[in-house]
Amino acid sequence: MNLLLLFQDDLVAAEHARLTGRRLAHVREVHRAKVGDELAVGVLGGKMGRGRVLRLDDEVLELALVLDQTPPPKLPLTIVIALPRPKVLNRVVAAAASLGAARIVLLNAWKVEKAYWASPRMKLENLREQLILGLEQAKDTVLPELRLARLFRPFVESDLPGLLGGGTGLLAHPGIGGAAPKMLLAPITLAIGPEGGWIEAEVQSLLTAGLRPLDLGSRILRTETALAALVGRLF
Amino acid sequence: MNLLLLFQDDLVAAEHARLTGRRLAHVREVHRAKVGDELAVGVLGGKMGRGRVLRLDDEVLELALVLDQTPPPKLPLTIVIALPRPKVLNRVVAAAASLGAARIVLLNAWKVEKAYWASPRMKLENLREQLILGLEQAKDTVLPELRLARLFRPFVESDLPGLLGGGTGLLAHPGIGGAAPKMLLAPITLAIGPEGGWIEAEVQSLLTAGLRPLDLGSRILRTETALAALVGRLF
Numbered sequence A, B: 001m002n003l004l005l006l007f008q009d010d011l012v013a014a015e016h017a018r019l020t021g022r023r024l025a026h027v028r029e030v031h032r033a034k035v036g037d038e039l040a041v042g043v044l045g046g047k048m049g050r051g052r053v054l055r056l057d058d059e060v061l062e063l064a065l066v067l068d069q070t071p072p073p074k075l076p077l078t079i080v081i082a083l084p085r086p087k088v089l090n091r092v093v094a095a096a097a098s099l100g101a102a103r104i105v106l107l108n109a110w111k112v113e114k115a116y117w118a119s120p121r122m123k124l125e126n127l128r129e130q131l132i133l134g135l136e137q138a139k140d141t142v143l144p145e146l147r148l149a150r151l152f153r154p155f156v157e158s159d160l161p162g163l164l165g166g167g168t169g170l171l172a173h174p175g176i177g178g179a180a181p182k183m184l185l186a187p188i189t190l191a192i193g194p195e196g197g198w199i200e201a202e203v204q205s206l207l208t209a210g211l212r213p214l215d216l217g218s219r220i221l222r223t224e225t226a227l228a229a230l231v232g233r234l235f
Helices: A019-032 A086-099 A124-138 A151-166 A198-208 A221-235 B023-031 B088-098 B124-138 B152-164 B201-209 B221-235
Strands: A004-006 A012-015 A014-017 A039-045 A048-056 A061-071 A074-083 A099-107 A143-147 A168-172 A189-193 A211-215 B003-005 B011-013 B016-019 B038-043 B049-055 B063-067 B073-084 B103-109 B144-148 B168-173 B189-191 B211-215
Touching: A004 A012, A004 A014, A004 A019, A004 A124, A012 A099, A014 A019, A019 A061, A039 A061, A039 A168, A061 A168, A074 A086, A074 A151, A074 A221, A086 A099, A086 A124, A086 A221, A086 B221, A099 A151, A124 A143, A143 A151, A151 A198, A168 A198, A168 A221, A168 B003, A168 B038, A189 A221, A198 A211, A221 B088, A221 B221, B003 B016, B003 B124, B023 B049, B023 B063, B023 B124, B073 B088, B073 B152, B073 B221, B088 B103, B088 B124, B088 B221, B103 B152, B124 B144, B144 B152, B144 B189, B152 B168, B152 B189, B152 B201, B168 B201, B168 B221, B189 B211, B201 B211
Parallel strands: A004 A039, A074 A099, A074 A189, A099 A143, A168 A189, A168 A211, B003 B038, B073 B103, B073 B189, B103 B144, B168 B189, B168 B211
Antiparallel strands: A012 A014, A014 A061, A039 A048, A048 A061, B011 B016, B016 B063, B038 B049, B049 B063
């Protein structure tokens, strides 16, 4: 946690926060802060700054806030990612948020097992928690937009063309061929397939919706590794 | 596992392999292969190709091999990374191998806790296993060179200048400033700090050894995310 993220409920006055639970425990056990220390803080959806520790014990953390910084800008990036298996989901969602994506779409695909959608990790409460962990990691306060697209075809045919917003859509796929797209216009929409890849019909639908192929070469990377490598390459 | 990696001990003849253990279980339970199926295979340090399943039961997997492909080239990249905490170590080592780094150096730093070096995960047997998982993920057969540098100063002052090999060394650090280096000459050496970053004296030592600063911007990424994003940006 590089930024302690505060919620409206934590603010007992405009410049005074009171925290309990996970964040209290983290500040005590990991930061090992003491009264008088200053922590990097931010208000969800708002400004960032410093919080001076007024009180810290096993009941509560109280902070005096100075909020004078704006959060870093989002990347003009929509990540459309085939729903990863539950074991990987948390890391992927947190990584996407930490990298600064403005929007994340979790999309169904042929090789996404139905059970993934029913995982407890797909509860909105958990997904939001992962986004917040990503923001705390990257020192950001603004949640990306998160969409769940449980039906591939309606999303790709009806929603995706509008999401492209006059920018560049890219379909990342190992061995898809073609030259690397040049002159990428923002916003960028980046589609990343499931383990095992998109099936041919999905590739065709995504290309028809306006995405351009982006060959990933012969190395097949884990979803979160591929995601970060692509964001590093594009921005 | 996108590539089934075979060792010399598995080869009962030049074109005939016999496997047990983790890989047998994986092929049965995840690939759900049957006799006659073909699997992507490679021989550690050697060629890749296909293996046709001759026998598959709870005792053994036997394959008839056709090895006619060379593994993908390594990136001309040395990753010098402050030893991550044990919970993260496996993922970082596997990711570095999957990305195609030719050499990985795990380096001590001020903010690396001593206990990390004593973790069971630091046993060479485990580190090698993680490298192999990375190769199996990325469809590669060639182990990167792995070095452990438990003493920061001797490594940076005596070994690092030689490792640069006339190429470009980069010191990734959030907010270090300076323009992004241009005209990067291969091989590239990329130094990535610990959680909490390099301390100032380490930054100075690394710059003196010939690295150039590479500003990571304001977003602080997890080690494995930063690693992949940097490799995506540089190659």
